Every structure is written in C-alpha cells, then in structure tokens.
Amino acid sequence: xxxxxxxxxxxxxxxxxxxxxxxxxxxxxxxxxxxxxxxxxxxxxxxxxxxxxxxxxxxxxxxxxxxxxxxxx
Amino acid sequence: xxxxxxxxxxxxxxxxxxxxxxxxxxxxxxxxxxxxxxxxxxxxxxxxxxxxxxxxxxxxxxxxxxxxxxxxxxxxxxxxxxxxxxxxxxxxxxxxxxxxxxxxxxxxxxxxxxxxxxxxxxxxxxxxxxxxxxxxxxxxxxxxxxxxxxxxxxxxxxxxxxxxxxxxxxxxxxxxxxxxxxxxxxxxxxxxxxxxxxxxxxxxxxxxxxxxxxxxxxxxxxxxxxxxxxxxxxxxxxxxxxxxxxxxxxxxxxxxxxxxxxxxxxxxxxxxxxxxxxxxxxxxxxxxxxxxxxxxxxxxxxxxxxxxxxxxxxxxxxxxxxxxxxxxxxxxxxxxxxxxxxxxxxxxxxxxxxxxxxxxxxxxxxxxxxxxxxxxxxxxxxxxxxxxxxxxxxxxxxxxxxxxxxxxxxxxxxxxxxxxxxxxxxxxxxxxxxxxxxxxxxxxxxxxxxxxxxxxxxxxxxxxxxxxxxxxxxxxxxxxxxxxxxxxxxxxxxxxxxxxxxxxxxxxxxxxxxxxxxxxxxxxxxxxxxxxxxxxxxxxxxxxxxxxxxxxxxxxxxxxxxxxxxxxxxxxxxxxxxxxxxxxxxxxxxxxxxxxxxxxxxxxxxxxxxxxxxxxxxxxxxxxxxxxxxxxxxxxxxxxxxxxxxxxxxxxxxxxxxxxxxxxxxxxxxxxxxxxxxxxxxxxxxxxxxxxxx
Numbered sequence: 001x002x003x004x005x006x007x008x009x010x011x012x013x014x015x016x017x018x019x020x021x022x023x024x025x026x027x028x029x030x031x032x033x034x035x036x037x038x039x040x041x042x043x044x045x046x047x048x049x050x051x052x053x054x055x056x057x058x059x060x061x062x063x064x065x066x067x068x069x070x071x072x073x
Numbered sequence: 074x075x076x077x078x079x080x081x082x083x084x085x086x087x088x089x090x091x092x093x094x095x096x097x098x099x100x101x102x103x104x105x106x107x108x109x110x111x112x113x114x115x116x117x118x119x120x121x122x123x124x125x126x127x128x129x130x131x132x133x134x135x136x137x138x139x140x141x142x143x144x145x146x147x148x149x150x151x152x153x154x155x156x157x158x159x160x161x162x163x164x165x166x167x168x169x170x171x172x173x174x175x176x177x178x179x180x181x182x183x184x185x186x187x188x189x190x191x192x193x194x195x196x197x198x199x200x201x202x203x204x205x206x207x208x209x210x211x212x213x214x215x216x217x218x219x220x221x222x223x224x225x226x227x228x229x230x231x232x233x234x235x236x237x238x239x240x241x242x243x244x245x246x247x248x249x250x251x252x253x254x255x256x257x258x259x260x261x262x263x264x265x266x267x268x269x270x271x272x273x274x275x276x277x278x279x280x281x282x283x284x285x286x287x288x289x290x291x292x293x294x295x296x297x298x299x300x301x302x303x304x305x306x307x308x309x310x311x312x313x314x315x316x317x318x319x320x321x322x323x324x325x326x327x328x329x330x331x332x333x334x335x336x337x338x339x340x341x342x343x344x345x346x347x348x349x350x351x352x353x354x355x356x357x358x359x360x361x362x363x364x365x366x367x368x369x370x371x372x373x374x375x376x377x378x379x380x381x382x383x384x385x386x387x388x389x390x391x392x393x394x395x396x397x398x399x400x401x402x403x404x405x406x407x408x409x410x411x412x413x414x415x416x417x418x419x420x421x422x423x424x425x426x427x428x429x430x431x432x433x434x435x436x437x438x439x440x441x442x443x444x445x446x447x448x449x450x451x452x453x454x455x456x457x458x459x460x461x462x463x464x465x466x467x468x469x470x471x472x473x474x475x476x477x478x479x480x481x482x483x484x485x486x487x488x489x490x491x492x493x494x495x496x497x498x499x500x501x502x503x504x505x506x507x508x509x510x511x512x513x514x515x516x517x518x519x520x521x522x523x524x525x526x527x528x529x530x531x532x533x534x535x536x537x538x539x540x541x542x543x544x545x546x547x548x549x550x551x552x553x554x555x556x557x558x559x560x561x562x563x564x565x566x567x568x569x570x571x572x573x574x575x576x577x578x579x580x581x582x583x584x585x586x587x588x589x590x591x592x593x594x595x596x597x598x599x600x601x602x603x604x605x606x607x608x609x610x611x612x613x614x615x616x617x618x619x620x621x622x623x624x625x626x627x628x629x630x631x632x633x634x635x636x637x638x639x640x641x642x643x644x645x646x647x648x649x650x651x652x653x654x655x656x657x658x659x660x661x662x663x664x665x666x667x668x669x670x671x672x673x674x675x676x677x678x679x680x681x682x683x684x685x686x687x688x689x690x691x692x693x694x695x696x697x698x699x700x701x702x703x704x705x706x707x708x709x710x711x712x713x714x715x716x717x718x719x720x721x722x723x724x725x726x727x728x729x730x731x732x733x734x735x736x737x738x739x740x741x742x743x744x745x746x747x748x749x750x751x752x753x754x755x756x757x758x759x760x761x762x763x764x765x766x767x
Contacts, residue, residue, distance in 0.1 A: 022520070048410075051311065062521045065521065
C-alpha cells in the first residue's frame with residue numbers, strides 16, 4: 001500500500017521510498033524517511049496534490065510522487 | 074582571509090544558508106541592511122546578494138545563499154550554495170564562516186541542512202528564528218543543550234525587532250577565534266541503516282535518525298490550551314469549500330487591483346510625462362534636438378515609468394501572499410490544472426499577473442525554483458492578453474464588429490469577439506507549453522515537493538523591501554534598454570527627412586483628393602469625409618498633420634512598411650498597417666498613435682483612445698492606395714486583433730526576458746515564435762474570414 005491510497009485525515013507510518021533518482025532523494029530529505037508518521041491532511045481539487053503533515057510541518061506532493069512512498073501495515 | 078595591504082583588518086566572509094520560509098531575508102536585512110551587490114551568479118539565474126556590516130570594529134561581508142533544503146546538489150540553487158560554501162565559484166569570496174538559519178517551529182527538518190553545513194567543517198553559528206511563533210505553538214527548545222550537542226553556538230534571533238542580532242555577531246567573532254569541533258553523529262547512524270535501502274537514500278535516513286536523537290530532550294511540545302490564531306486561520310484556508318472560495322476571492326481581488334487600481338496611477342504618470350514634454354517643448358527650439366528629446370528620450374522614459382505602478386502593485390500582493398505563506402497554497406490548488414499542459418502550480422501567479430502586464434508576470438516567475446518550469450512560464454507569459462492590448466481590441470471591436478445580439482439580447486457580438494481574443498491567448502499559451510514540454514523541454518518529470526508554510530502575519534519591512542527591489546531592478550536594468558530601443562524607433566520614424574519631398578507629397582495628396590471629390594456622385598457617403606479631409610489641408614493644424622504623415626511615410630520606417638508589404642498582404646493589410654506593426658515594436662499601444670499619424674490624423678490623445686471617434690472615422694474611410702477599396706473590413710480587423718493578441722510587439726517584455734533568463738537567446742526565441750504564430754493565425758483569420766463573409 002502507498003501513501004497515495006491513505007484516506008484523508010488518517011495517519012500512516014512510512015516503510016520505504018522506492019527509486020534512487022532526485023525525486024526520491026528530495027522526498028527523503030523533506031523527512032519522509034522510514035518510520036516517520038504522516039497525516040494526510042487533504043487534497044487539492046480535481047485530483048491535485050496531497051497535503052501531508054509530518055515532523056511538525058506541512059508538505060505537498062503530487063499523487064504519482066505519493067505512490068512511491070510505501071506504507072507500513 | 075589575508076590582510077589587505079593598507080593594514081586595516083581583513084573582512085570576514087560569512088555565508089548565510091537556510092531553508093526557504095525561515096526568515097533568512099529578514100535576518101540578512103537586520104544584519105547588513107541594504108545589500109551592496111545584487112545580481113546573478115556567473116552563468117546561472119540564481120540571485121546573488123552580498124551585504125557588508127561592521128561588528129565591534131570587524132568588517133563582515135555577508136553572502137546570502139539561495140534558500141535550500143539540502144546541500145546535495147540537485148537544483149541550480151543547491152549547486153550554487155554548495156559551490157559558494159566550498160569556494161568553487163569564481164568571483165565570489167570563499168566563506169570563512171557559516172550562519173545557518175533554522176526555523177524553531179520546525180527544527181527537525183531545518184537541522185537537516187544545518188547538520189550538512191556542519192559537516193563541511195567551517196566555523197558555524199546557528200541562528201534560531203521564529204522562536205516567538207514556536208512559543209505560541211507550545212514548542213520549547215533548550216538552546217544551550219542543543220548547542221552543546223551540535224558543538225556550535227545556537228543564538229535565538231527575532232530579526233524584525235533586532236533581538237539577538239548583537240549576540241549573533243558576538244557568536245560569529247567567537248567561533249572565528251576558536252572553531253567548533255564538528256559533531257560526529259552521522260557515521261554511527263549510517264552504519265545502522267538497513268542494507269535494503271538504496272545507497273542514495275542512506276544518508277537521508279541516517280541524518281534524520283541522528284537529528285531525532287539530537288532533539289530528544291531538547292525540544293518539548295506542550296499543545297496550548299487554545300489553538301493559536303494562525304492555526305485557526307490555516308484551518309479555514311485549507312478547508313475544501315471555504316479555502317477554495319477564499320482562494321478565488323483573493324485572486325479576483327489581486328487581478329482586478331493590478332488591472333484597475335494601477336490605471337489611475339498610470340494615467341497620472343502619463344499626464345505628468347506629457348506635462349514634462351510640453352515644458353521641454355517650450356524650452357527648446359523646434360528641430361531635430363527637440364524631436365529627439367521629446368519623441369525619443371522622454372517618450373522612452375515615459376514608456377518605462379508607466380509600468381512602475383503595475384509592478385509595484387503586483388509585488389505588493391505577491392510579497393504579502395508570500396509573507397503569510399499563501400503563495401504556496403495557490404500553487405497547491407492550481408497544480409493539477411497547469412500540470413495538464415506541462416507547467417506546474419507555481420506558474421499560476423506569474424501567468425495570472427501577465428493578464429495585467431507580462432513584465433511583472435515574468436518577474437514573478439522568480440518564485441518558481443524549478444529552472445525548466447520557470448523558463449517555460451516566462452516563454453508563454455507574453456501570450457496572456459495584457460492591458461496594453463485592450464485599447465487595440467476595444468477600438469477595432471467597437472469600429473468594425475457589428476453590434477448585434479448573439480442568442481440573447483444582452484450578449485453582443487463585439488463583447489464576444491473581445492472575450493475571444495483573451496481566449497486566443499490562453500489557448501495558444503496552453504498549446505505552446507504543451508508542445509515545448511513534450512519536445513525541447515522534454516525530460517524526467519519534475520517533482521512537485523513543496524512546503525506549505527503555516528499562516529503567518531507578513532512583516533511589512535519585508536513586503537516593502539520586495540516591492541522596492543522589484544521596482545528598482547526594473548528601472549535600473551530594463552529601463553536603460555527600453556529607452557535605447559525607443560530612440561532607435563524614433564530615429565527610424567524621423568529620418569531621412571526632405572522638406573521638398575514632403576511638400577510634393579502633400580501637393581499630390583491634395584490633387585488626388587480634389588480629383589476624387591469631383592469623381593464621386595453627389596449622394597456617395599464618402600463625399601463628406603473626402604471634403605472634410607480636403608478642407609483640413611487649408612488649416613494650419615491640418616497641414617501640419619498632413620506634413621507629419623508625409624514625413625513618416627518617407628522615413629526609414631515608412632520605407633520598411635512598403636518593404637514588408639508582400640509579407641502583410643496575405644493578412645489583408647496594406648503597407649501602412651505593416652508600418653504600424655513595425656513601429657509598435659517598443660509597445661503595442663503605440664500602434665494606435667502610429668495608425669493615426671500614418672493615416673494623417675495627428676497624434677490622438679491617449680485618453681480618447683477607447684472612444685477614438687475621429688480615428689475610427691478616418692480608419693473606416695481609409696482605402697487602398699489609388700482605389701476606392703476599403704482597407705478596414707471585418708476580416709482585416711479580426712486579422713489585426715489576432716496578430717496583436719499573439720505577437721511579441723513589446724520591447725520591454727523582451728528586455729525583461731533577457732534579464733531574467735540571463736541570456737539573449739530567449740528573447741530572440743520568444744520574438745521569433747510569437748511573430749511566426751501571430752502571422753500564421755492572422756493569415757488563417759483573414760483567409761477564413763474572407764471566405765465566410767465574402
């Protein structure tokens with residue numbers, strides 16, 4: 001299961017970020033590292049980006065980027 | 074740091090690094106005041122800002138590095154930050170010391186960059202900003218313990234009130250004397266990272282593990298009993314329904330303000346420039362010098378200064394929205410829409426602003442960090458129908474589009490055509506962006522990983538500084554070039570000039586009018602116009618206007634108009650329209666004045682442009698040279714409007730593109746592609762229009 005599928009308002013724990021390109025590295029640098037808790041705050045209209053809350057701040061990423069972030073069961 | 078020969082102590086070079094939205098610029102201003110140098114780093118469009126100040130007799134040179142989240146170079150901003158810190162950028166002094174700005178409300182992520190900076194081994198001080206906001210959120214930080222664990226001084230600063238600025242200076246001088254020992258924490262955590270993770274990911278995972286360990290016991294969170302106002306505003310702004318409504322209202326207010334509030338100021342500036350021109354005209358004797366000063370220099374300066382209200386207004390809004398963290402929210406909401414055409418959410422504000430004027434719009438593209446998205450936005454921004462196109466549309470729609478109802482009585486055809494012109498620009502921009510992003514700008518998908526800063530009250534010093542900086546850089550850099558271009562066009566429209574040739578042309582015109590009047594049947598509707606024009610040649614003003622028209626036709630510009638005639642013929646234009654199109658290169662709105670002069674009307678008052686009844690009558694009466702065939706028909710008017718909707722007839726925009734992209738290639742590309750598109754679209758409009766309307 002990936003972060004893209006997490007329901008709005010719920011909290012998930014990151015298991016892994018797949019890929020080794022600059023996008024994956026950026027996601028990790030912004031704090032989406034394995035073990036961190038992320039709350040999905042909301043989404044932009046028309047299937048736009050997700051709004052996340054982690055490490056005490058809010059971050060926005062697109063859906064296909066969220067699909068790279070695997071969630072721990 | 075080597076002492077200069079004159080014996081004064083050498084300046085310490087300090088690099089200021091930090092995440093975006095941490096108050097880094099405010100701290101820069103609090104430390105060094107107004108920067109001594111602003112420009113671009115060599116070869117890239119990353120802003121370079123250097124300031125100077127003295128602390129306890131020691132001169133300190135402060136280099137503001139671009140706001141970054143990491144020192145692993147992935148973007149031009151990060152590359153510049155790393156190159157400056159390692160002293161690898163020619164022309165930029167190697168830093169002796171680093172100040173890392175860290176946001177107290179969000180220490181975990183801010184320490185990511187801070188610990189990377191510490192790993193460089195340079196003497197480092199951490200400036201902890203936004204402690205006041207953190208306190209409201211119930212976050213307390215043991216600054217002494219944090220400093221001990223990191224092995225470097227940590228100083229609390231509140232830049233707007235200058236709290237902690239002295240202490241920061243003292244800490245800087247202290248670390249220069251006894252450099253801190255870089256902390257050794259990353260290594261042990263790296264060894265602990267599971268082997269299943271990609272090698273590139275291991276540093277990030279280990280660094281966050283280390284930061285979590287560093288902050289255990291240092292940061293305490295005690296949620297306040299009552300949620301702070303900022304958070305409650307944030308809840309409203311991120312609400313699905315209310316948030317979207319607030320967004321629409323904000324954008325509408327911003328757009329209409331740039332559009333309408335700036336207009337009286339711009340009119341005031343125009344009137345002021347007219348007064349100055351009138352005054353100079355009275356001082357100087359008639360002749361080439363006066364013409365150069367009034368029609369060349371002053372007209373050029375006026376053309377530059379008139380943009381200042383719009384630039385100031387837009388940057389006021391952008392700085393306020395940025396200051397309260399709302400700019401990221403706009404990008405978040407609009408991302409999906411712009412993604413579809415190969416752009417990103419951050420292109421929204423620059424493109425929206427370009428409906429008022431492309432110049433502030435292109436300057437606002439600075440807020441787009443991604444160089445590909447930024448360039449693409451800059452290239453399509455001039456296609457948005459700016460306010461300078463509006464007079465052209467209004468005149469031609471009013472004069473040549475039949476005022477008939479379409480469907481319901483209150484939907485009139487001219488209004489639909491006007492809306493259509495705006496649509497032409499938007500649709501073309503979308504197509505161009507789509508094509509460019511799939512061809513020459515093709516590459517791996519650009520990530521959209523953006524911090525959404527919480528609601529904050531904007532600091533007015535920062536807001537005013539942004540406005541001042543934008544206006545000043547426009548006046549300084551673009552202004553000089555725009556004036557130069559205006560002078561060149563003036564010279565082309567004024568020379569060569571031969572009085573006998575002008576007299577001869579006016580005489581020929583008089584004979585032509587007399588013959589034509591004699592040949593027209595008494596009930597011909599054109600008779601009155603021809604008679605009026607003939608009579609005007611006997612008045613002093615009328616003769617002067619006719620002579621001015623003749624002079625312009627004989628000038629280099631007039632000759633170029635005839636030279637390009639084969640090119641504009643397929644668009645349904647005569648050579649005079651071609652001439653007006655060339656003369657409007659400095660600015661589109663010039664086309665009305667040029668049309669008036671070339672069709673012998675004299676300069677029309679810009680205030681009368683919309684009404685422009687005298688001009689409208691003259692244009693309606695204009696015929697192809699030596700025939701009774703009218704120049705201006707509906708297909709021709711549509712073809713002119715479509716051409717002006719898509720062409721790059723705005724020297725100021727091209728100059729600003731050159732400055733913002735730091736290259737002359739992009740203005741040339743913009744001019745070429747827009748002119749080709751404008752020609753093709755005008756050609757199609759005229760040919761199809763002629764087929765349908767006969």
